[in-house]
């Protein structure tokens with residue numbers, strides 16, 4: 001089956017208000033009438049409201065880079081799924097490797113965040129990926145299978161349609177060293193097999209699996225053209241309109 005490509009920009013903790021608005025204005029103009037794939041941007045929380053307003057009427061969707069797993073209450077500094085929805089976000093990234101490794105998020109917390117997003121009507125991008133040490137030790141498959149399986153615990157067949165998986169090998173994020181198309185395809189095919197076991201073949205076939213990790217204009221066509229790669233989660237190269245537009249257009 002052919003899955004519609006989905007390319008999302010993860011701005012991380014970059015840009016300021018003016019830069020964010022300039023970027024999305026250029027993206028909206030550059031992608032007007034372009035139907036070839038689904039596109040989303042994930043700004044820092046504080047810019048989501050304005051970015052979502054600026055993109056009203058365009059097909060570009062807005063997402064959070066993270067969210068709290070709790071609905072409300074005494075959780076200083078946190079942002080709930082409902083708040084994200086309230087300011088115009090339609091999706092949220094969960095389990096990004098920077099959240100897992102820099103902020104100590106466990107598989108269990110990632111699962112709980114995914115639940116919070118889905119319960120509030122947000123779509124989600126669930127990130128999985130092995131570190132260099134894990135890859136070298138031959139643990140790539142066991143690590144990504146564990147992250148996927150634990151993350152999706154309790155997610156129904158119907159809810160799975162609102163989940164995108166992002167395979168992001170940690171050693172490729174922000175390093176300039178991307179996985180090869182063959183490495184990405186292999187990991188994606190493996191993840192799809194795990195999905196088939198957790199659900200069934202036809203549900204697994206519908207799930208989009210993005211690749212992330214040093215995607216840039218110069219490697220986007222070959223990565224996005226790889227078998228099993230249904231799009232990309234783009235960090236650094238999503239901060240400039242030209243590079244992000246080139247990546248989207250290379251699909």
Ligand code: PGA
Nearest residue numbers: 173174213214234235236
């Ligand atoms: P990068 O980041 O494209 O800068 O490697 C990808 C990501 O972390 O989602």
